[in-house]
Amino acid sequence: xxxxxxxxxxxxxxxxxxxxxxxxxxxxxxxxxxxxxxxxxxxxxxxxxxxxxxxxxxxxxxxxxxxxxxxxxxxxxxxxxxxxxxxxxxxxxxxxxxxxxxxxxxxxxxxxxxxxxxxxxxxxxxxxxxxxxxxxxxxxxxxxxxxxxxxxxxxxxxxxxxxxxxxxxxxxxxxxxxxxxxxxxxxxxxxxxxxxxxxxxxxxxxxxxxxxxxxxxxxxxxxxxxxxxxxxxxxxxxxxxxxxxxxxxxxxxxxxxxxxxxxxxxxxxxxxxxxxxxxxxxxxxxxxxxxxxxxxxxxxxxxxxxxxxxx
Amino acid sequence: xxxxxxxxxxxxxxxxxxxxxxxxxxxxxxxxxxxxxxxxxxxxxxxxxxxxxxxxxxxxxxxxxxxxxxxxxxxxxxxxxxxxxxxxxxxxxxxxxxxxxxxxxxxxxxxxxxxxxxxxxxxxxxxxxxxxxxxxxxxxxxxxxxxxxxxxxxxxxxxxxxxxxxxxxxxxxxxxxxxxxxxxxxxxxxxxxxxxxxxxxxxxxxxxxxxxxxxxxxxxxxxxxxxxxxxxxxxxxxxxxxxxxxxxxxx
Numbered sequence: 001x002x003x004x005x006x007x008x009x010x011x012x013x014x015x016x017x018x019x020x021x022x023x024x025x026x027x028x029x030x031x032x033x034x035x036x037x038x039x040x041x042x043x044x045x046x047x048x049x050x051x052x053x054x055x056x057x058x059x060x061x062x063x064x065x066x067x068x069x070x071x072x073x074x075x076x077x078x079x080x081x082x083x084x085x086x087x088x089x090x091x092x093x094x095x096x097x098x099x100x101x102x103x104x105x106x107x108x109x110x111x112x113x114x115x116x117x118x119x120x121x122x123x124x125x126x127x128x129x130x131x132x133x134x135x136x137x138x139x140x141x142x143x144x145x146x147x148x149x150x151x152x153x154x155x156x157x158x159x160x161x162x163x164x165x166x167x168x169x170x171x172x173x174x175x176x177x178x179x180x181x182x183x184x185x186x187x188x189x190x191x192x193x194x195x196x197x198x199x200x201x202x203x204x205x206x207x208x209x210x211x212x213x214x215x216x217x218x219x220x221x222x223x224x225x226x227x228x229x230x231x232x233x234x235x236x237x238x239x240x241x242x243x244x245x246x247x248x249x250x251x252x253x254x255x256x257x258x259x260x261x262x263x264x265x266x267x268x269x270x271x272x273x274x275x276x277x278x279x280x281x282x283x284x285x286x287x288x289x290x291x292x293x294x295x296x297x298x299x300x301x302x303x304x305x306x307x308x309x310x311x
Numbered sequence: 312x313x314x315x316x317x318x319x320x321x322x323x324x325x326x327x328x329x330x331x332x333x334x335x336x337x338x339x340x341x342x343x344x345x346x347x348x349x350x351x352x353x354x355x356x357x358x359x360x361x362x363x364x365x366x367x368x369x370x371x372x373x374x375x376x377x378x379x380x381x382x383x384x385x386x387x388x389x390x391x392x393x394x395x396x397x398x399x400x401x402x403x404x405x406x407x408x409x410x411x412x413x414x415x416x417x418x419x420x421x422x423x424x425x426x427x428x429x430x431x432x433x434x435x436x437x438x439x440x441x442x443x444x445x446x447x448x449x450x451x452x453x454x455x456x457x458x459x460x461x462x463x464x465x466x467x468x469x470x471x472x473x474x475x476x477x478x479x480x481x482x483x484x485x486x487x488x489x490x491x492x493x494x495x496x497x498x499x500x501x502x503x504x505x506x507x508x509x510x511x512x513x514x515x516x517x518x519x520x521x522x523x524x525x526x527x528x529x530x531x532x533x534x535x536x537x538x539x540x541x542x543x544x545x546x547x548x549x550x551x552x553x554x555x556x557x558x559x560x561x562x
Contacts, residue, residue, distance in 0.1 A: 045399075048403040049402075049403055050399055050402055050403050050559075051559050052559055052560070070405050070407065071405075073403060073404065073405040074405040076403075078400070078403045080396070080399040080400060080403070082396070084395050084396030084397045084398075084399055084400060085397065085400075086325070086395075086397055087395075088325060088328035088329055089325075089328065097317065097320075097321050098400075098404070100313070100314070100317040101314060101317055101318070101401075101404045101405075101406060102404050102405060103313075103314070103405060142400075145400065
């Protein structure tokens with residue numbers, strides 16, 4: 001659906017993105033991750049035909065986004081960051097206008113506008129001026145607009161930014177459902193969102209792709225994959241010293257909660273050391289009130305790739 | 312064509328969604344109405360060689376309000392879209408640049424024409440009350456309104472160009488106001504600089520909107536200004552289109 005080859009964009013001498021290469025297949029939900037200023041919006045704007053790349057090539061459904069821009073644009077629904085809208089139009093009026101602009105046949109306009117209003121929960125504000133809408137509703141108008149012409153591909157730039165937790169859930173559900181019929185490229189820096197919705201993830205940092213894989217594979221690849229949390233009363237023992245001796249444990253951090261000690265262990269990936277910890281505790285007569293394997297999250301992957309000093 | 316029409320309708324509607332339209336409409340008609348009243352009372356008190364209709368379209372009052380309305384109509388066309396960021400959804404929809412440029416230009420032109428419709432009433436009322444036509448012939452009306460259309464196209468296209476160059480509406484308004492004022496009053500230079508050669512004076516006279524208005528409001532339809540204004544409008548719209556396309560490379 002999307003094919004990006006050696007895509008580069010330079011602003012005033014500085015590269016926003018450098019030599020990007022990736023593909024998004026039909027029906028995938030691709031998450032686009034990266035810290036602020038990593039080049040996510042730039043890439044999406046190029047794909048949406050809003051600005052040309054400095055060099056390289058990108059195609060959507062086989063149409064070059066620059067030289068066959070009109071055909072490419074007709075096949076995608078784009079929701080820009082912060083959703084700029086005409087504040088002086090009413091929701092209904094805006095959607096009808098956008099439908100006409102996107103070549104929805106006039107006999108189908110009413111039907112399509114009705115459908116997207118239903119889907120995005122805009123029925124109750126259809127007569128309201130867009131300028132009076134809350135951030136959440138504006139976001140939904142943007143999404144409804146992107147869906148109007150039933151595009152094969154949806155490009156959503158930060159679809160959940162500025163929403164409250166309930167709204168984030170609703171939008172996430174919506175995106176998941178849309179993924180059944182559409183190919184979706186969405187950018188975000190809310191990581192649980194990606195884990196829950198995306199079939200593949202691209203992590204981009206300083207204009208380069210650091211990783212591109214399924215969320216599960218990314219978690220498998222990470223060096224310090226797992227961790228174990230142990231809460232124990234260690235009596236006279238130091239605790240950390242003994243735990244460090246278990247093979248596979250890389251380092252131990254200790255926190256104190258009254259007479260309990262809380263140890264956070266970093267463990268080599270693929271190892272489960274809980275049994276050894278249990279044996280150690282019984283041998284040394286420690287009282288244990290928690291022994292948990294913590295799964296690595298995408299957050300760990302993200303931090304490791306984009307900010308190694310924080311690991 | 313369908314998309315052009317969609318854009319045109321939105322543009323015209325957006326004038327009437329904002330208070331600008333009503334403010335411009337009311338104050339413009341106020342000035343035009345006062346102008347008409349003054350001209351008629353002036354002519355009541357003395358013998359003159361011209362008609363009410365000629366007097367109306369050639370007064371200083373009229374010129375003043377006239378040059379001011381163009382920046383007000385055009386300043387928001389592109390600048391507002393750049394500022395609000397609505398240019399992004401607009402240009403990522405499958406529309407061509409020229410459709411947007413023409414949609415905006417003709418949207419402004421439609422609003423400009425709406426502004427003039429009430430002035431037709433003045434002449435109708437004048438006829439009804441005095442039982443005398445305000446002009447010698449129908450051609451005089453046609454000429455005047457044709458000249459208004461031509462000047463309107465030319466000055467609106469200047470406004471389009473200045474609006475596409477900036478995202479600040481005030482800057483767009485100031486530049487187009489100054490440009491339009493200079494062009495409009497260029498014809499007066501021949502009366503001010505008496506030492507310039509007659510060739511220069513003739514040349515300036517050829518550009519003079521005031522001169523053109525005098526001719527056309529008498530009902531004399533001269534083709535030279537028609538060609539001049541139509542071709543200048545086309546040139547300015549081509550420049551606007553070029554400047555609009557260049558935004559992609561300036562980002």
